[in-house]
Amino acid sequence: xxxxxxxxxxxxxPGPSGFLVVDKPAGRTxxxxxxxxxxxFGTRRVGHLGTLDPQATGVLPLAIRSxxxxxxxxxxxxxxxxxxxxxxxxxxxLDHEGTELKRFxxxxxxxxxxxxxxxxxxxxxxxIPPMYSAVKKDGVPLHRLARQGQEVxxxxxxxxxxxxxxxxxxxxxxxxxxxxxxGTYVRVLAADLGxxxxxxxxxxxxxxxxxxxxxxxxxxxxxxxxxxxxxxEIASMLIPxxxxxxxxxxxxxxxxxxxxxxxxxxPSGDLHRERPGTRISIVDEADEFLAVGEIRIDRRVWxxxxxxxxxxx
Numbered sequence: 001x002x003x004x005x006x007x008x009x010x011x012x013x014p015g016p017s018g019f020l021v022v023d024k025p026a027g028r029t030x031x032x033x034x035x036x037x038x039x040x041f042g043t044r045r046v047g048h049l050g051t052l053d054p055q056a057t058g059v060l061p062l063a064i065r066s067x068x069x070x071x072x073x074x075x076x077x078x079x080x081x082x083x084x085x086x087x088x089x090x091x092x093x094l095d096h097e098g099t100e101l102k103r104f105x106x107x108x109x110x111x112x113x114x115x116x117x118x119x120x121x122x123x124x125x126x127x128i129p130p131m132y133s134a135v136k137k138d139g140v141p142l143h144r145l146a147r148q149g150q151e152v153x154x155x156x157x158x159x160x161x162x163x164x165x166x167x168x169x170x171x172x173x174x175x176x177x178x179x180x181x182x183g184t185y186v187r188v189l190a191a192d193l194g195x196x197x198x199x200x201x202x203x204x205x206x207x208x209x210x211x212x213x214x215x216x217x218x219x220x221x222x223x224x225x226x227x228x229x230x231x232x233e234i235a236s237m238l239i240p241x242x243x244x245x246x247x248x249x250x251x252x253x254x255x256x257x258x259x260x261x262x263x264x265x266x267p268s269g270d271l272h273r274e275r276p277g278t279r280i281s282i283v284d285e286a287d288e289f290l291a292v293g294e295i296r297i298d299r300r301v302w303x304x305x306x307x308x309x310x311x312x313x
Contacts, residue, residue: 012043017065017289017307018238023219024052024060024208036222037062040229049075049211050182055097058208059219066307067241073279073292073305074244076182077212078162083203085190087114087172090200093132094187104199111169117196118164118176126156127188159184173204213244241289241307242281250280250293250301257284260291261309266301279304 022033030051037046047068049061058081063071087108091098109117129135137145137152145152163179178186187203194201209216220228220237228234242249248271256266260282271280274295282291282301291306 012045015041015043015065016235016238017067018240019067019214019244020062020064020225020238021214021218021220022060022062022225023216023221024057025222026055026057028222029054030060033060033222034062036226037064040225040234041065047071049214050079052208053095053187053206055095056206056208058206059211059214059216060208061211061214064238067244069305069307070241070245070292074212078210079178079180079182079184079208079212080210081176081178081180081186082167082207082209083176083178083186083190084205085174085176085193085201086204087174087194087197087201088199089172089202090191090194091202093202094130094185094191095203096205098132098202102200106199108171108199109197111166111171114169114174114193114197115166117193118166120196121161121189121192122164124158124160127159127185127192128156129154130185130188130191157183161189179210213246214239242283245279245281245292247279247281247292248274250282252282252284252290254284257290260303260306263303263306265296265303266293268295268299268301271295271301272299 020037024030024033030048034046034048038044041064043065045065045068047063049063049071052058052060086096088104089100090102091100131145131151135154137154160181161178161184163177165177166174167177168175186206190201190203218239225234225237228237250269250271252260252266260266268274276295276297278295280293280295280301281289282293283289289307292304293301294304296302
């Protein structure tokens with residue numbers, strides 16, 4: 001046992017840091033993809049910026065190594081989805097993977113009625129998290145309770161739906177395009193639409209097209225990434241932290257770098273005209289990302305998050 005623990009504490013070999021955008025396939029959990037990325041990069045330090053349901057596909061951004069420290073500065077960005085809603089059928093999971101609970105036997109609403117109902121979900125609305133979700137109740141994930149046949153009270157949460165468009169209507173199906181805040185459940189949107197229409201509904205398909213600054217055209221499928229890892233080319237697929245954050249860039253000298261590593265503040269230089277509260281990406285003269293900083297009221301740059309050095313990279 002002692003030898004096993006010693007092996008676990010062995011330092012990881014150095015390696016590249018940054019963000020990787022994966023096109024998650026259906027049938028795999030977000031954690032499955034995280035585990036695969038750990039093998040690709042040879043590190044345990046991999047985090048995701050918001051899970052996708054197992055049957056959903058599309059943009060799953062991952063942070064690799066020290067970039068995991070930057071997740072709080074990105075993860076609350078807007079999310080975009082393309083989905084299919086099936087009218088007339090309710091399921092326990094609110095999507096097509098669940099058991100059907102009720103089927104509507106009447107005439108389904110016409111397109112104009114559905115479009116009018118959809119428009120009522122624009123803006124700030126409340127959603128009740130579904131039982132089949134990773135949200136926790138008293139420390140226990142709701143999906144675990146749901147699989148035990150339990151249903152517990154959940155507090156509604158405010159979310160924002162910025163855009164909601166119908167792309168196709170072929171009853172009982174309709175395709176939608178959604179731009180929304182983080183924390184939005186499109187499954188709940190589908191079920192709430194069905195309740196509003198009086199016919200019930202569930203989510204038939206979901207593909208995430210946007211997650212903060214990360215877009216679908218940047219995403220690589222797992223087969224391509226696995227092959228790149230085997231050939232030693234996967235590091236070239238990482239998005240540099242400064243590019244992902246999109247903050248103004250502040251280049252520091254070696255002397256300033258040492259002060260920054262020790263938690264010290266710096267003069268703002270060419271950024272002195274930026275508003276107080278502006279967040280910036282701090283890099284050294286070799287373009288290595290060092291920290292996220294903020295310009296304070298005294299016009300000096302104060303570090304918010306200094307990344308640990310990755311020796312040997």
